Amino acid sequence: MKNSIVHFIGAGPGDAELITVKGARLLGEADVVVYAGSLVDRELVRTHAPNARVWDSAAMTLEETTRVLADAYATGQRGVRLHTGDPAIYGAIQEQMAELDRLGIPYAVVPGVSSAFAAAATLKQELTLPEVTQTVILTRLAGRTPVPEREKLAEIARIGATMVIYLSVGMIDRVVAELLQGAYTPATPVAVVAKASWPDEEVIEGTLADIAAKVAAAGIAKQALIIVGDVLGARKHGLGAVSKLYDKGFSHGCREGSVA
Ligand SMILES: C[S@@+](CC[C@H](N)C(=O)[O-])C[C@H]1O[C@@H](n2cnc3c(N)ncnc32)[C@H](O)[C@@H]1O
Structure with a gap:
């Protein structure tokens, strides 16, 4: 058998x-x-x-x-x-x-590749950047499934980390309103990736000020992720700091640093 x-x-x-x-x-x-x-x-x-x-x-x-x-x-x-x-x-x-x-x-x-990582790949975006954030929060808004009170988006938005928000694009107005109660501002960059890795994937980028209108105009109401955080600014505005990992003066378990 x-x-x-x-x-x-x-x-x-x-x-x-x-x-x-x-x-x-x-x-x-x-x-x-x-x-x-x-x-x-x-x-x-x-x-x-x-x-x-x-x-x-x-x-x-x-x-x-x-x-x-x-x-x-x-x-x-x-x-x-x-x-x-x-x-x-x-x-x-x-x-x-x-x-x-x-x-x-x-x-x-x-295990499998979660859509968070497919969306990051689509965007060609690292979700953790030195001196910007080293934390990624995977979360959602309450829908028919409740979310514990202490995990309300407005609460966890106080950290200001990169957030990947599942199951919530249909409530993007509420997402934006709650995020603005935290560490984010109307200028914080946001990306919405619909059907990441599918042939008909779609990307909408903007800020907390304009993302809801852009998503409504594109008619995206499901199967999308909302990614928010200052890391998303790096592709437009450049990197403030780079990782030490490949710095020639930085030693680690796999390489001796050579400080000139
Ligand atoms: C029930 S959850 C399942 C999540 C899944 N286990 C994962 O790891 O991606 C469904 C939600 O995941 C997100 N999702 C799943 N596949 C997606 C994709 N290809 N592109 C964007 N978002 C996706 C959407 O937010 C969707 O509403």
């Missing part, structure tokens, strides 16, 4: 080549795939799992997705639960893993 452990796999942000080698291999070996059809491209599933029976979880309940994976396990088939980006970020996998624990079904998680 095959080793039928269930795998939760990060499909990456969209581009079928942005899944990990391990994720692609496991999909290729899968008999049953349950994938998040609202965000994962059906074509990606077809490419990597041509022989699997495929279920779109968009219209399924937790009980139903668990049943499909449990049945696969019970019959010695290889089951994969495929999530967009990285499954650990807004993937609702904890409850699925708890169900498998309850049923005594073994599983493993294979």
